[in-house]
Amino acid sequence: MRPGPRVLPVPPVAPPAWRDRLLAWRHRLIASPRFQRCAAAFPLTRPVAQANARALFDLCAGFVYAQVLAACLRVDLFRLLADGPMTADDLSRRLDLAPDRTLCLLRAAASLGLLTALKDGRFALGDLGAALIGNPSVAAMVAHHAMLYDDLRDPVALLRGQAGPTQLSTYWAYAATDDPAQVEEAAVAPYGALMGASQALVAGDVLDAYPLTRHAHLLEIGGGEGAFAIEAARRAPDLRVTLFDLPPVADRAARRFAEAGLTGRTTTLGGSFHHGLPQGADVASLVRVVHDHDDEPALALLKAARAALRPGGTLLVAEPMAGTPGAEPVGAYFGFYLLAMGSGRPRTAAELAGLLREAGFARVREPRTRRPMLVRLLAATAP
Numbered sequence: 001m002r003p004g005p006r007v008l009p010v011p012p013v014a015p016p017a018w019r020d021r022l023l024a025w026r027h028r029l030i031a032s033p034r035f036q037r038c039a040a041a042f043p044l045t046r047p048v049a050q051a052n053a054r055a056l057f058d059l060c061a062g063f064v065y066a067q068v069l070a071a072c073l074r075v076d077l078f079r080l081l082a083d084g085p086m087t088a089d090d091l092s093r094r095l096d097l098a099p100d101r102t103l104c105l106l107r108a109a110a111s112l113g114l115l116t117a118l119k120d121g122r123f124a125l126g127d128l129g130a131a132l133i134g135n136p137s138v139a140a141m142v143a144h145h146a147m148l149y150d151d152l153r154d155p156v157a158l159l160r161g162q163a164g165p166t167q168l169s170t171y172w173a174y175a176a177t178d179d180p181a182q183v184e185e186a187a188v189a190p191y192g193a194l195m196g197a198s199q200a201l202v203a204g205d206v207l208d209a210y211p212l213t214r215h216a217h218l219l220e221i222g223g224g225e226g227a228f229a230i231e232a233a234r235r236a237p238d239l240r241v242t243l244f245d246l247p248p249v250a251d252r253a254a255r256r257f258a259e260a261g262l263t264g265r266t267t268t269l270g271g272s273f274h275h276g277l278p279q280g281a282d283v284a285s286l287v288r289v290v291h292d293h294d295d296e297p298a299l300a301l302l303k304a305a306r307a308a309l310r311p312g313g314t315l316l317v318a319e320p321m322a323g324t325p326g327a328e329p330v331g332a333y334f335g336f337y338l339l340a341m342g343s344g345r346p347r348t349a350a351e352l353a354g355l356l357r358e359a360g361f362a363r364v365r366e367p368r369t370r371r372p373m374l375v376r377l378l379a380a381t382a383p
């Protein structure tokens with residue numbers, strides 16, 4: 001079993017005993033079936049009782065909701081409806097599904113806000129279905145969740161480290177090997193494509209929060225197939241970019257740079273960052289990289305990034321973070337995702353800032369991103 005994360009310091013002041021007793025009394029009350037019945041009947045508590053019952057039902061049914069979304073995407077329902085509402089019969093023919101099964105899917109999708117059931121009986125896109133059309137990478141994310149759900153079949157075995165080899169540890173080929181530099185082209189292509197596509201949800205938000213125009217040379221560490229680097233270069237026309245990733249990934253990025261007409265001011269280097277990084281950039285980025293690694297290799301990576309930067313250079317760490325206000329379950333998602341992958345964990349901004357200081361960075365700040373649920377950003381200054 002891999003070593004657990006470092007334990008955070010416990011606050012020195014113990015909560016007063018009366019607070020624990022009050023909490024225990026509250027929980028005994030809520031657990032009582034009689035109280036639940038009374039709360040559901042009494043007009044003042046009824047809305048809270050109903051909201052709690054609904055929240056628990058949603059937790060029980062979450063997998064079904066996710067599979068309704070997966071089915072809609074598999075049959076391309078949202079794009080079919082992009083030109084306007086359709087009847088269930090028309091959709092049944094277009095989807096090649098029996099009429100009753102089509103209605104089952106359409107009603108489920110409407111109940112989840114993916115579609116809207118119109119009064120005339122036709123079905124239109126709902127706001128959530130419409131938003132998905134503008135985010136095609138989410139469909140790829142949903143499709144690859146088939147592996148995650150298989151790996152989560154026995155969540156307790158996973159938590160105990162007794163689940164055996166997982167599909168995600170094979171998919172993310174660098175996670176399960178002692179020597180990532182030996183990973184081959186066929187093993188990186190699927191995750192490279194997924195990451196490249198989903199940069200559409202990330203790169204703009206990071207570069208809006210921290211424009212790179214004041215910098216001369218970006219080192220994009222674990223830069224994948226170059227989607228973030230290409231967007232950075234597009235927004236900062238004088239920026240030189242060095243992308244560092246595993247050899248077959250760096251080769252794929254080189255092809256993307258050539259396609260984007262950026263060969264003149266981009267370089268790609270293949271290798272493992274566990275063996276050092278190219279020197280001399282005045283800004284470096286780790287986008288969705290640190291959370292893949294347990295604390296010890298993550299700290300070593302941050303130290304290597306500091307050593308690679310010019311004095312006064314800036315390291316950007318961008319990824320979804322645990323404990324993000326209003327998006328706490330996103331941290332839970334990545335916690336279990338990375339458990340299934342077999343390496344890393346989502347960290348709070350404070351934990352990441354602590355690691356950055358331990359790695360020798362002098363000043364750590366958090367430029368605000370627009371959608372912190374998807375990505376947050378820390379900027380750290382090398383001494």
Ligand SMILES: CC(C)=CCC/C(C)=C/CC/C(C)=C/C=C/C(C)=C/C=C/C=C(C)/C=C/C=C(C)/C=C/C=C(C)/C=C/CC(C)(C)O
Nearest residue numbers: 127131135138141172201288289291292334337338341374
């Ligand atoms: C005026 C009108 C017509 C309407 C008003 C109503 C209104 C304002 C509507 C809003 C419309 C709007 C702008 C919607 C925007 C919606 C967006 C941007 C939705 C975005 C959704 C993003 C999702 C669901 C992202 C999901 C991401 C996932 C699941 C990411 C997974 C990442 C993984 C697995 C990464 C793995 C990498 C590793 C291994 C951890 O390193």
Ligand SMILES: C[S@@+](CC[C@H](N)C(=O)[O-])C[C@H]1O[C@@H](n2cnc3c(N)ncnc32)[C@H](O)[C@@H]1O
Nearest residue numbers: 174180195222223224245246271272273287288
């Ligand atoms: C989750 S992906 C993120 C890719 C990209 N930064 C993005 O956000 O789309 C992690 C990246 O780190 C790279 N990586 C993992 N281990 C590495 C290592 N030891 N040396 C260099 N790159 C590595 C992977 O090949 C992959 O491209």
